[in-house]
């Protein structure tokens with residue numbers, strides 16, 4: 001079922017705090033960012049010269065199951081990474097942080113995002129004799145920084161930002177400092193926090209909360225921040241035409257308790273539900289969410305329409321990523337292993353079911369069948385975002401365009417496919433209103449890419465180039 005949602009492709013965390021156990025702080029920061037990547041995790045620590053790293057495939061708690069692994073990582077600063085890999089690139093070699101030892105010392109990199117000119121840059125680097133050890137675009141960034149490094153680390157990062165295109169939040173550790181950088185459009189998130197006078201970076205503010213750090217501010221588009229023994233400093237790098245924060249972070253990807261670029265994620269989802277109610281009010285008996293990400297929007301919808309809110313679907317929060325597969329006879333019911341319907345609540349009712357997004361439609365189909373099986377008289381499906389018709393090139397795995405149901409059929413066709421009595425998607429204007437009409441990327445809905453990908457290469461094209 002989780003395959004029916006877009007996937008965030010990484011989370012990053014970094015801290016400079018010589019008085020503290022930086023690896024342990026990073027572990028807890030990554031723990032809070034686990035939703036941004038579950039395939040691999042890693043932490044690199046530095047004493048100012050040398051870098052030690054531990055990384056492996058698995059969840060943060062699995063990779064660092066032995067406390068000695070954390071205790072063995074001693075350093076005055078650390079960077080960490082969680083990764084979700086796209087198809088075909090699930091390799092330990094791709095786990096981060098990436099660490100290099102080169103003529104100017106050691107350097108570690110943690111990267112969230114996706115470069116749209118990766119293929120060309122990789123070709124150019126290969127022609128110059130650079131050898132790649134992974135299939136990630138992050139290694140391209142690392143090599144470019146290494147090539148400029150004689151100019152000093154900040155300048156090397158800014159020069160690299162001039163070469164690369166696409167979306168990124170970077171943490172670069174070397175020369176006794178950690179440098180954070182955000183892409184020129186501010187597509188991927190990155191913020192700074194302060195803990196007892198020392199500074200840290202995180203993809204989302206929830207990771208600052210868990211270590212007791214205070215939020216300082218988000219990096220601006222194209223901005224570079226440095227944390228070191230000298231404290232915190234900022235420099236402006238290249239800026240895109242206009243700001244384009246990823247709207248999907250608010251719709252589904254980010255944790256609801258995070259605040260990014262001054263918008264709280266839970267509150268924005270609640271406003272998406274209120275906006276849905278203004279656009280498509282229904283006289284139903286019950287409003288139920290698809291848990292958990294549909295819950296704030298369902299609450300917002302119920303508040304505006306005055307309809308009863310109920311948890312008609314209950315999620316089993318203890319289902320891990322792997323469980324024994326059900327037998328063929330049980331497979332029909334396999335959705336109920338993760339989500340079960342509450343028949344006492346649903347029987348005889350007309351139900352508005354609210355979800356945050358609809359990508360392939362396969363989950364919605366099963367859930368509507370389940371709600372009907374529990375005796376619901378009518379099921380109306382409301383989606384807190386517009387139809388996803390275009391692929392993302394900026395670090396979110398939204399699936400290939402041909403697998404996006406809204407790219408294959410119109411809204412009524414989707415309604416019939418999922419078996420709903422009615423189906424309504426939030427308008428793009430409604431989404432923008434819920435996001436306070438700031439500047440957001442909505443390319444997966446509208447096809448208007450803030451930084452058009454060269455040659456419209458699909459993610460699979462890029463994967464194939466790397467293989």
Ligand code: SF4
Nearest residue numbers: 246247392441443444
């Ligand atoms: S295309 Fe969609 S998922 Fe990708 S950055 Fe833009 S809004 Fe986010």
